[in-house]
Amino acid sequence: MIRTLAAFALVAGLVSATAAPAVAEAPQGWELGAMKVPAAQRLGQGKGITVAVLDTGVVKNHPEFRGRVTSGPDFIGGGARPGQSYWGAHGTAMASSVLRVAPQARVLSVRVLWDREDPARKRAEAAAKSGRVAADKESLKAATALAKGIRYAVDKGAQVISMSLGTDEWGFGSGYGEDTAAAVDYALGKGVILLASAGNGGSTDPLEVDANNVVSYPAAYPGVIAVAAMAPTGVRADFSQVHTYNTIAAPGVDIYAADNRGGYRSGDGTSPACALAAGTAALMLSRKPDLTPRQVRDILVRTAKKPPAGYTVFLGFGLIDAAAAVQAAGAAEDAKIAAAPYKGKEYLGGGPVASPTTHPPIDMTYVAVGGTAAGVGLLFLVGAALLMRRPRARPAPGRPPIPPR
Structure with a gap:
């Protein structure tokens, strides 16, 4: 999620079609060097890989994109249209960052989010504060937009899904949802790589109103690679949220984008x-298209520039090393599914507490004697039953029975 944006206009590159391409004039920040992207791009550039950017929409005719962006459906609606200042502000910047890392990849733009200044967002916030969300059709549509966007991107063949969104600092929208969790599982089952921003509510300043550090979804869904933000000094950006699900870190301060x-x-x-992390995943897949989500995660973790303490809740497993990740991806073996043999001890737990008990062999003489006795007893029982069933003698007719003495 973008926290603050300062305008940096390079209008000259956009005015005339005969001017130098705007991409050549794009300002270069520190992020590509820190991630070793130039070295990674010598190994792969994302060719043949589609990255779905689930966001506020992308202005696809920006000169930097040069036909590399395709627009999908608008799942959130709200009335905004391309050309308005509050349409595609966030999404255009995100698509730009993806393509800075993977210049030969393609971006599929799927609109699932409102920009900060969108009137529809302001209406939804007002509905949330008044408790009218359940009755607000616009808010209900927004609640299902992300799940629909994930499924659409998967069905359209996206290999990577980039979600620079999450639980808002003031608690509106994008919390845990069963439909979104199911959509995440659907994507992972299809082998799609999902990445999400860790969130911007991680300030340690007690006076910072956004410092709630809430659990942020979709970053917190199992299987999603949660990306924290690093400052140029190599430490966590002071706004980056702190959680145990943080997987990896990438530059997040002073990032220039379209x-x-x-x-x-x-x-x-x-x-x-x-x-930026999603762009790195695209580079990895252009080297080895069959990498599974788990393989991509493991390679990013293994090749990252790790903090001195190893894993931390601040930066996950450390800063992405794109060059090392792409090289490792090219050398990765095909994923195999097989039962793992048990290589532990003979017994689970502590095993027997004493030596096994042994018994002498059974004497078959006793078995024969017992069997004969049982047979004789059975014969006596049968005979007694037959005697009990014999009819009694009846007295002669006309003579009364003799009473007992």
Whole structure:
């Protein structure tokens, strides 16, 4: 999620078709060097890989994109249209960051989120504060947008899904949802790589109103690679949320990206960190298209520049090393599914507490004697039963029975 954005207009590259391509004039920040992206791009550039950017929409005619962006459906609605200042501001920047890392990849834009200044977002926030969300059709549609967007992207062949969104700092929207969890499982089952921003509510300043550090979804769903934001100094950006599900980190401060109104702008947040990580995943898949979600995660973790303490809840397993990750991806073996043999001790737990008990062999003489006795007893029982069933003698007719003495 982008936290602050400062306008950085390079209008000259957009005015004339005869001018130098705007991508050549794009400002270069520190992020690509920190992630070793130039070395990674010598191994792969994302060719043949589609990255779905689930966001606020992408202005696909920005000169930086050069035909590499395709627009999918608008699942959230709200009335905004391309060309308005509050349509595609966030999503355009995210698509730009993906393609800076993977220049030959393609972006599938799926609109599932409102920009911060979108009137529909403001209406939904008002409905949430008043408790009218359950009756608000616009809010109900927004609640299902992400799940629908994930399934659509999977069905359209996206190999990577980048979600620079999450539980908002003020608690509106994007919390845990059964439908979204099911959509995540659906994507993972199809072998799609999912990444999400860790969230921007992680400030340690007690006066910071956004410092709630709540659990952020979709980053917290199992199987999603949660991306934290790093500052140029190599430490956690002060807004990046702190949680045990943080997997990896990428640059998230002073990141230049395409502006939906033309030119470029600089922004902070775990949003650009997620987009940069998604671009790295695209590079990895262009080297080895059959990598599974678990393989991609494991390679990113294994090749990252780890913090001195190893894993931390601040930066996960550390800063992405794109060059090492792409190289490792190219050398990865095909994933195999097989039963793992048990290689532990003979007994589970502590095993027997004493030596096994042994018994002498059974004497068959006793078995024969017992069997004969049982047979004789059975014969006596049968005979007694037959005697009991014999009829008694009846007295002669006309003579009374003799009473007992």
